[in-house]
Amino acid sequence: xxxxxxxxxxxxxxxxxxxxxxxxxxxxxxxxxxxxxxxxxxxxxxxxxxxxxxxxxxxxxxxxxxxxxxxxxxxxxxxxxxxxxxxxxxxxxxxxxxxxxxxxxxxxxxxxxxxxxxxxxxxxxxxxxxxxxxxxxxxxxxxxxxxxxxxxxxxxxxxxxxxxxxxxxxxxxxxxxxxxxxxxxxxxxxxxxxxxxxxxxxxxxxxxxxxxxxxxxxxxxxxxxxxxxxxxxxxxxxxxxxxxxxxxxxxxxxxxxxxxxxx
Numbered sequence: 001x002x003x004x005x006x007x008x009x010x011x012x013x014x015x016x017x018x019x020x021x022x023x024x025x026x027x028x029x030x031x032x033x034x035x036x037x038x039x040x041x042x043x044x045x046x047x048x049x050x051x052x053x054x055x056x057x058x059x060x061x062x063x064x065x066x067x068x069x070x071x072x073x074x075x076x077x078x079x080x081x082x083x084x085x086x087x088x089x090x091x092x093x094x095x096x097x098x099x100x101x102x103x104x105x106x107x108x109x110x111x112x113x114x115x116x117x118x119x120x121x122x123x124x125x126x127x128x129x130x131x132x133x134x135x136x137x138x139x140x141x142x143x144x145x146x147x148x149x150x151x152x153x154x155x156x157x158x159x160x161x162x163x164x165x166x167x168x169x170x171x172x173x174x175x176x177x178x179x180x181x182x183x184x185x186x187x188x189x190x191x192x193x194x195x196x197x198x199x200x201x202x203x204x205x206x207x208x209x210x211x212x213x214x215x216x217x218x219x220x221x222x223x224x225x226x227x228x229x230x231x232x233x234x235x236x237x238x239x240x241x242x243x244x245x246x247x248x249x250x251x252x253x254x255x256x257x258x259x260x261x262x263x
Contacts, residue, residue, distance in 0.1 A: 021084040023048055023178050023209050024069045029078035031068055038064045040233055042078070046211065048177070051204045053212045053224035053240075057253050060231040062213045066182060069211070070096065083177075094123035097171020099164060099181045113158070113166045114151040117141055120173030141172035145199060161185075161192030165199070172203075179203065180211045185219070197223045217249070 024046040032038050039061040046052055056062050067073040068080050071087030080087040083095060097120075120141070121134045130138075142148045145165040155163055164184050171179055181200075185193045197219055204210050214220050220227060220240070227243040229236040229252050236248030243249075 021048075022046065022081065023050075023083060024087075024211070025079075025081045026068065026075075027079045029068060029075045029080055031064060031073060031076050037076075038232065039068070039230070042068075042234060044228060044234065044237055046209065048209055049204070049207055051200075051210045051212070051223070051225045052228060053214050053220040053226070054228045054230055055214060055217060055220055055249075055252075056230040060252070062230055063182065065230060066180065066211070066213055070098075070180065094174045095177045097168070097174060097176035097179045099167045099171065099179070099184050110154060110156065112152050112154055113147055113169075114138065114142070116155055116166050117151075117169045117173050120170040120176075123174060137175070138169075138173050141169040144172055144203075145169045146195075159192065160188040161196055164188065164196060168199070168203070176208065178209045178211065180213075182213045183215055184212075185214075185216065193219065 022045045024044075026042050026044050029042040030037050030040045042065065054062050054065060064073065068075060069082065069087065071080070071082055071090050074080075074088045082090040083092070117138050118130060118134075121130055121138065125131075125134065139148070142151055145168050147162065147165050147169055150158065150162060150166075155166060158166065168179070179200075185196055188196065193216075200210055200212070201223060212220070212224060214224075221244055224240055226238065227236060227240050228234060229243065229248045231252040231254075235252040236243050236246055
């Protein structure tokens with residue numbers, strides 16, 4: 001399996017100010033769908049190249065937080081920026097790759113893996129035709145995620161893990177700087193899960209910022225560099241090793257359980 005370098009992904013054209021700016025920054029953010037806040041007093045910053053996992057119990061506001069980060073929701077209070085711009089007006093979608101839980105929509109799409117990955121080039125070419133260079137980038141993305149042999153297979157014929165790899169390849173083909181994954185291994189077999197996280201580590205080492213929302217605490221503590229533990233407010237934000245030693249999990253989940261890393 002090969003790994004794309006930052007220059008392979010087109011980052012050589014980034015300015016110094018772009019590389020130094022925060023990828024995501026939230027300041028005193030509060031949001032609620034009704035009068036009651038779903039998240040409140042959230043302040044955090046994600047810098048380029050970080051590998052951050054967001055954990056918390058069901059209904060803790062993890063998905064809402066992600067939507068605020070990506071500009072899909074606008075804070076009721078506070079500010080949210082994405083690559084230095086207000087998140088709700090940020091429009092350079094090519095810089096963001098999103099992999100949803102199950103990637104369920106793909107199950108009904110009668111298209112091949114290569115066609116899925118080629119979609120990642122559309123923000124760069126608009127209504128124009130893909131060039132030979134675009135096709136080379138698509139091929140490189142397929143190779144990076146180990147899906148070259150499946151390029152002409154329909155996504156409806158893939159396993160859950162293979163399908164998620166195809167959507168990561170689409171993000172790579174778009175030359176995304178930020179990869180956002182929302183519980184991407186739900187329904188994926190254990191062997192594929194291990195290979196999936198090895199792939200994420202490799203991509204992070206190549207310079208891609210990773211934001212992972214995950215229910216599997218063992219995977220988080222084994223792979224992520226930083227953990228944000230959330231239950232409406234932030235209970236912990238820091239290095240994974242410190243999270244494992246803290247009582248944040250018990251406080252956020254409202255339990256004395258200390259299941260981490262298989263313990």
